[in-house]
Amino acid sequence: MYEAFWREVGDRAATVIPAWQAMSYSSDAAALCWFLEPGFEREARRLHRVVGNAEDDGYHFVVGTGATQLYQAAMYALSSPSTGDKPPVPVVSPAPYYSSYPPQTDLQLSGYYRWAGDATTFAAGDDDECIELVCSPNNPDGAVRDAVMTSAGAMPIHDLVYYWPQYTPITRRAAHDIMLFTVSKITGHAGTRLGWALVKDREVARKMVYFIDRSTIGVSKDSQLRATKILGVVSDAYEISQASDGDSNAVPRLFDFARRRMEERWRALRAAVASSGAFSLPDETTGYCSFNKRTVTDCPAFAWLRCEKEGVEDCAELLAGHRIVARGGEQFGGDARCVRINMLDRDRVFNMLVQRLSSIN
Amino acid sequence: MYEAFWREVGDRAATVIPAWQAMSYSSDAAALCWFLEPGFEREARRLHRVVGNAEDDGYHFVVGTGATQLYQAAMYALSSPSTGDKPPVPVVSPAPYYSSYPPQTDLQLSGYYRWAGDATTFAAGDDDECIELVCSPNNPDGAVRDAVMTSAGAMPIHDLVYYWPQYTPITRRAAHDIMLFTVSKITGHAGTRLGWALVKDREVARKMVYFIDRSTIGVSKDSQLRATKILGVVSDAYEISQASDGDSNAVPRLFDFARRRMEERWRALRAAVASSGAFSLPDETTGYCSFNKRTVTDCPAFAWLRCEKEGVEDCAELLAGHRIVARGGEQFGGDARCVRINMLDRDRVFNMLVQRLSSIN
Structure with a gap:
């Protein structure tokens, strides 16, 4: 979906890396996150200020190979090894949760932490340690979430990768202990493959850096250089070219483009669902967006589609029969009558989906 | 050390990445290693043929975030989860071994594998599974190695990241089950942060791909694009510009440059050690190099320096007193009277090291 935007921006956002640049493992050997390119940190923090979606003052900045590596680093940083008496720290998230959480968490059968399933049915003692993955807006259903585990030993990790104005109204500067974002x-x-974490506690940030050092000896400098350029172009369009509105040389504005496209797609999807009559979607919500400076609808990156036909227990199977590929609800710890539909695919794929969906009845 | 070379090559090796290029997670969704850029695979295989250091025909190609991620992926692929009866698969390497092997192996206290120390003192039953990390030429001492574990359950991983003609004579095309390399x-x-594995068994390669998918959802496309360009320039200098020898526009030849520099540095280091009298180095070895087409000395990327002064038990401590930073031998499972010295540092740092070393007596 975004490719069309970047083609329009053109050469202004191209990255050029001379062969002799950024050859070393380290960017700033004395820094807490020694493999972080200072320019990338600067542009990522700048973007948070442009958008107003997260507090960054007083936060340590940790770069990672996507939010995927960062959330593993965060789980590692929050837990301690199991011993004879003490099992690995349980990791939970309310269903439906991102289907990759369980296999990513248990990939190594770590002695530090272990997937423990749906947070809403998880029974923890008051002081028991547990890690909650709080994805907001949530993958797969787009719900805006707060942590549900409130015991003294609960440690939330806020996965805010979709908390950007094309997907959801920006209602406040998030200010949680650990917040994850990704360029993707x-x-x-x-x-x-580039993400970052804003981390309040220095010791947690230090342990995350240690994890990333040991698992991949840092993070691609080339990715960091490219993202520096790209995030810079995004912010420039809002900060610099405001004066030149109407100028045909003005850089297009990413969030305006993406919100317009997401709203179009959600309108098309809701129309197809209405025309079919066999499905339902989460209710549309609206909110005042401090970035857009108007009330906007939520436009999640995924649609959590539920089959309402009597007798249909497996929505993914039904859709497969109509040549629609969608991930089944039970993979998200949820109901098999639901599926997750990708709202960010290429135009051709998305249009075909809408067309096929509307003809099911 | 290499920066000077790439400055000389100049713009010919620069990478340009338009913002709309390589945006997707996947490069070829149908391929075994679906996040591998085909151009990168092509250039890496081409380089093996130019240099003649590894067989690549009939091998699957897996890209990773450096050899570090690949060796974890390989350990994962070779082992199965521990159960009540069966502990994690032991991982060994003959001392002195790369000091990062133990903490990288045990980072997650994986249920699949666990560091078990020096291979030469490890007692395994005939059928017991065990993984041996075979680093050749070896970090830290430059020794050319073969696997030492010969039991039926022994599974070697060949870490060949230094098997290139600037460091060691190329004596044969290596053809082991799993071979790791890195651009670095x-x-x-x-x-x-880019490496690759040549893997004989399809199922092992598939599991390695799964591991990399789950831990970082693939590997930076930007790194792959840059490495494609850089490896291409290296091979071109040997394959294309042979006709234009003496042409001032000819691309400099990386391995010639690096071997010259390594030989100079080793000469300087051996002279300093001789002038000091307090130390010894591994004996220089020579061999016919099929790539250089002459007999060459070994020029390891690290020097394994031993203090021969009576009463000195800790060489790193002695050197620290002379403002020389070196990693102590016990970190490599070896003797504290030894240290590892980096032979690839910047000229200024290396020259200072040699100067300070020669004055110790």
């Missing part, structure tokens, strides 16, 4: 969901550059 | 040790681009 902002600009569409998934292949760059 | 070939061209100096450590910050690119």
